[in-house]
Amino acid sequence: MSSEIDTKLEGLITSIYKLSGTEFNINSTQQLANILFDILELPQIKKRSTAENVLKQLQEHHELPKRILEYRKYNKLKNTYVDALPELINEKTGRIHTTFNQTIAATGRLSSTNPNFQNIPIRTDEAREIRKSFRAQKDGWKIFSADYSQVELRIMAHFSRDKGLIAAFQNGEDIHSRTASHVFNVPIDLVLPEMRRTAKVVNFGIMYGAGPFRMSQELGIPRKEAVAIIESYFEQYPGIQNYIDTTLEKARNKKYVETILGRRRPVWDADSDNGLRRKTAERMAINMPIQGSAAEMIKLAMIAIQKEMIKRGMKTKLILQIHDELLFEFPNDEEEILVKLVVDKMENAMELSVPIIVDHGIGETWYDAH
């Protein structure tokens, strides 16, 4: 992969220099901004930022931004993953050993360093190839992946006690389609893929406290339409509006918010006179109980799973946690019991007012299992 990417990069560098009329350090955002905004005089969308979505918008004006985006994609892939990971193989064990930090993330999630194994690419097909290099160490062993389905939305349903949202999960409905059906005022069977995509962005955006501005940027629509969509959303799920109001009230009164098991995050600025600080504090307050409770759920599941595997004298190893996903390597003769055990412990780690669903897969590599 490294040499294939090298070939692509060389071609891109040549074409970038030609389009720019000069050679420069493409990795320097300052030098790049010089070329884009001073020499080529392209419009400055967000000051002199050269961030991905700025370059995407500049694509219609010039060929250069497109090449820069390609260059960055391959450069990131090569430097951060393809070339870096093999260097970290431990000589004695033949494995790469990450470190999981338990006391870094303010929400109670784990974090992973040296290397970070929680940000291995998956979103684009090319980058996803990297996952083919992670496989079980022994012959006759495979990778098992199990991940929670929309666990944060389910936790929000539980917290908010929103009748519609809870009913939707209990009936096994497609939650993004259901949201789309209401927002776009069409029967659920007539929801188009594009509408579902929009609704998915809205469902996640709300959990992160996104406002009309961010929502309109994300969806590429006017702010007015984003306002209408958000209003329609809270009309459909009034319990969520109530959850947000109650949570913010708590943050203002008690100066903290907390997860389902009682992990607290201090929130000092929920009543700040400074609008920016207040808004930031509000978003943290809304998100932490949800993200943190999801983290607690998978931690309880991991403990229960490990305990059970020891009790049964299994050889399977739990090797990674990626926030809502667990990865195992297992010998073939443990497959049947492992799948049952893991799905059961994950789905029943906590008692909520909505069902918890776990998806899973098996394969020779991480790529094939997930």
Next chain:
DNA sequence: GTCATCAGC
């Protein structure tokens, strides 16, 4: 040491 960028959830 900080910032911008971009990889994941």
Next chain:
DNA sequence: CACGCTGATGACA
């Protein structure tokens, strides 16, 4: 200004 939580990389001061 403008979406929560992270970590790695490279540039720059």
